[in-house]
Amino acid sequence: MSLPVRRLALAAAAAVLATALGSTPAFPAADGPRTGAADGPRSRAADGPWTTAWTASPQRPSSSFQKNWSQEGFRDHTLRQTVRVTAPGGQLRIRLSNRYGTSSLHITAATVARPGTGPAEVSGSARPVTFHGRASASIPVGGDLAGDPVALPVDRLGEVTVTLYLRDRTGSATFHDQAYATSYLADGDHTTDTGGAAFTRTSASLYYLTDVEVRGSAGTAPPARRGTVAAFGDSITDGFGSTTDADNRWPDELAENLAATGAPRPVLNAGIGGNLLVHDTAWFGDSAWSRFERDVLDKPGVSTVVLLGGLNDIGYSEIDLPTYKPDPDVSVQELIEVERDLIRRAHRRGIEVVGGTLLPMKGAEYYNATSADKIRKLNHWIRTSGAYDAVADFNSAMADPNDPERLDPAYDSGDHKHPNDAGYAAMAREVQRTPLI
Structure with missing residues (x-):
C-alpha cells in the first residue's frame, strides 16, 4: 500500500501531538x-x-x-x-x-x-x-x-x-x-x-x-568547522558487523577522519538495527519517518544529516518478522515519498541532507530479482532526482568490481549485506568526499 500525501499530513499532525504528550516533564x-550549586543555574548562561x-x-x-x-x-x-x-x-x-x-x-x-x-x-x-x-x-x-x-x-x-x-x-x-x-x-x-x-x-x-x-571550553581542542553531522539509518549505520568496543562504525570513522584533517565536526549515530523507513516494529524501533524529529532534528547543533534507509523495507515487513520473508508490499514510490518528506522536514529546520545509496546485497537472505530491481530504482532516484543536497554513493564505493550487485569481499562482514570494519572505513571516506562534509 502506498503512502499518499494525505496520510503523511495526518500522521505528521499525530506525531506532533504524540511528541507533546511523550515529553512529559520529569521531576x-x-x-x-x-x-x-557549583554546576547550577548561575553558570549556565555564560x-x-x-x-x-x-x-x-x-x-x-x-x-x-x-x-x-x-x-x-x-x-x-x-x-x-x-x-x-x-x-x-x-x-x-x-x-x-x-x-x-x-x-x-x-x-x-x-x-x-x-x-x-x-x-x-x-x-x-x-x-x-x-x-x-x-x-x-x-x-x-x-x-x-x-x-x-x-x-x-x-x-x-x-x-x-x-x-x-x-x-x-x-x-x-x-x-x-x-x-x-x-x-x-x-x-x-x-x-x-x-x-x-x-x-x-x-x-x-x-x-x-x-x-x-x-558546552564550554575543553583545553586547546580546535573548534568545529561547521555544525554536527547526524547519521540516520538502520543496522549499517548502527554498525552491525563492526568490532565491539572498537568504535569502528562508519560515523565513528568519519569523526576520526574529520578530526585528523584539522576540520573536526561532531558526528552522531542515530541508526537502529533493522529499522524501517515506513513501518514501526516491536523489535527494531519506531520507523525512520516517525522518529526523525526526536532522534535527529531536535538534537542541539545538527546542521547536516546523512540518510541511509530502505534496505529493510525492501527485504522484509513487520508481519514477516522474524522470518524475513522477501518481497514485502512496499513500493519504491512509497520509499521515495517518505524520503522526500524527511528532506522537507530537515530543510524547514535549515538542515542539509546527504542521501546515501543502498549497498549491494547479492547473496543476502532476502536478495532476489524483485529486491534487486527495487534497489536499482531507488538508487537511481537518489543519484539523479536532485532531491538531496548531496549524494554519498555507497553502492558504487562498496561494490565488488567483478559483480556490482555484490558487496566487495574485502568489505563484507560475512552475511553479504553488512560491511566489516574495513567496509565501514570505506563508507566514511565516501561521505567525506561529499561537498557538505
Missing part, C-alpha cells in the same frame, strides 16, 4: 537531598549552548537477536556504561529516557567519570550527577530527563563512563539494542566503586542513556 524525586556529542536512539524493550536486560529490567543494580563523545567541552550533561517504560523510573544515584579498563574508572575522576539540584530523580512513563551540568572536561573523541544506581524495581527498560559496546552490571550500590570488580555481568546493549551533551 526530581522528593526524597533526594539538594546538593551544592557557557553558551549545548552540543550533542553522543547519542543512541531509544527502542522498546525486546528479546531481539541477542541477550539483553531490557525486558527484565533492574532492581538494586548498578549499571555502568561507557561512550565516546565527538565534541569537546568543559561541562557535560547526560540525558536519560523512560520513553518505553511501563512504570516510573527511579534514579537513586548517578555519576560520570573517566573510564579505566573494562568497568573500572580512573580514580578520583568520578563526579556526582544531580537532577534539578537533587541526587535522585524519577522519570515518568514516556518521559525523558536531563541531568544538571557537570564540571568534567572531555576531549574530542574522549570517553565518558555513566553509572546509574537503580534501587527500586524499574520494570522493562528503554534501551538501544545493538550498541557494539559493553555495558556492565553489579548487584547493589557501586556508584563509588572505581575498581569495577563487582561488575560481573555484561551486555552488548545500552540502557536509558540517550545523549551526552557538552
Whole structure:
C-alpha cells in the first residue's frame, strides 16, 4: 500500500501531538537531598549552548537477536556504561529516557567519570550527577530527563563512563539494542566503586542513556568547522558487523577522519538495527519517518544529516518478522515519498541532507530479482532526482568490481549485506568526499 500525501499530513499532525504528550516533564524525586550549586543555574548562561556529542536512539524493550536486560529490567543494580563523545567541552550533561517504560523510573544515584579498563574508572575522576539540584530523580512513563551540568572536561573523541544506581524495581527498560559496546552490571550500590570488580555481568546493549551533551571550553581542542553531522539509518549505520568496543562504525570513522584533517565536526549515530523507513516494529524501533524529529532534528547543533534507509523495507515487513520473508508490499514510490518528506522536514529546520545509496546485497537472505530491481530504482532516484543536497554513493564505493550487485569481499562482514570494519572505513571516506562534509 502506498503512502499518499494525505496520510503523511495526518500522521505528521499525530506525531506532533504524540511528541507533546511523550515529553512529559520529569521531576526530581522528593526524597533526594539538594546538593551544592557549583554546576547550577548561575553558570549556565555564560557557557553558551549545548552540543550533542553522543547519542543512541531509544527502542522498546525486546528479546531481539541477542541477550539483553531490557525486558527484565533492574532492581538494586548498578549499571555502568561507557561512550565516546565527538565534541569537546568543559561541562557535560547526560540525558536519560523512560520513553518505553511501563512504570516510573527511579534514579537513586548517578555519576560520570573517566573510564579505566573494562568497568573500572580512573580514580578520583568520578563526579556526582544531580537532577534539578537533587541526587535522585524519577522519570515518568514516556518521559525523558536531563541531568544538571557537570564540571568534567572531555576531549574530542574522549570517553565518558555513566553509572546509574537503580534501587527500586524499574520494570522493562528503554534501551538501544545493538550498541557494539559493553555495558556492565553489579548487584547493589557501586556508584563509588572505581575498581569495577563487582561488575560481573555484561551486555552488548545500552540502557536509558540517550545523549551526552557538552558546552564550554575543553583545553586547546580546535573548534568545529561547521555544525554536527547526524547519521540516520538502520543496522549499517548502527554498525552491525563492526568490532565491539572498537568504535569502528562508519560515523565513528568519519569523526576520526574529520578530526585528523584539522576540520573536526561532531558526528552522531542515530541508526537502529533493522529499522524501517515506513513501518514501526516491536523489535527494531519506531520507523525512520516517525522518529526523525526526536532522534535527529531536535538534537542541539545538527546542521547536516546523512540518510541511509530502505534496505529493510525492501527485504522484509513487520508481519514477516522474524522470518524475513522477501518481497514485502512496499513500493519504491512509497520509499521515495517518505524520503522526500524527511528532506522537507530537515530543510524547514535549515538542515542539509546527504542521501546515501543502498549497498549491494547479492547473496543476502532476502536478495532476489524483485529486491534487486527495487534497489536499482531507488538508487537511481537518489543519484539523479536532485532531491538531496548531496549524494554519498555507497553502492558504487562498496561494490565488488567483478559483480556490482555484490558487496566487495574485502568489505563484507560475512552475511553479504553488512560491511566489516574495513567496509565501514570505506563508507566514511565516501561521505567525506561529499561537498557538505
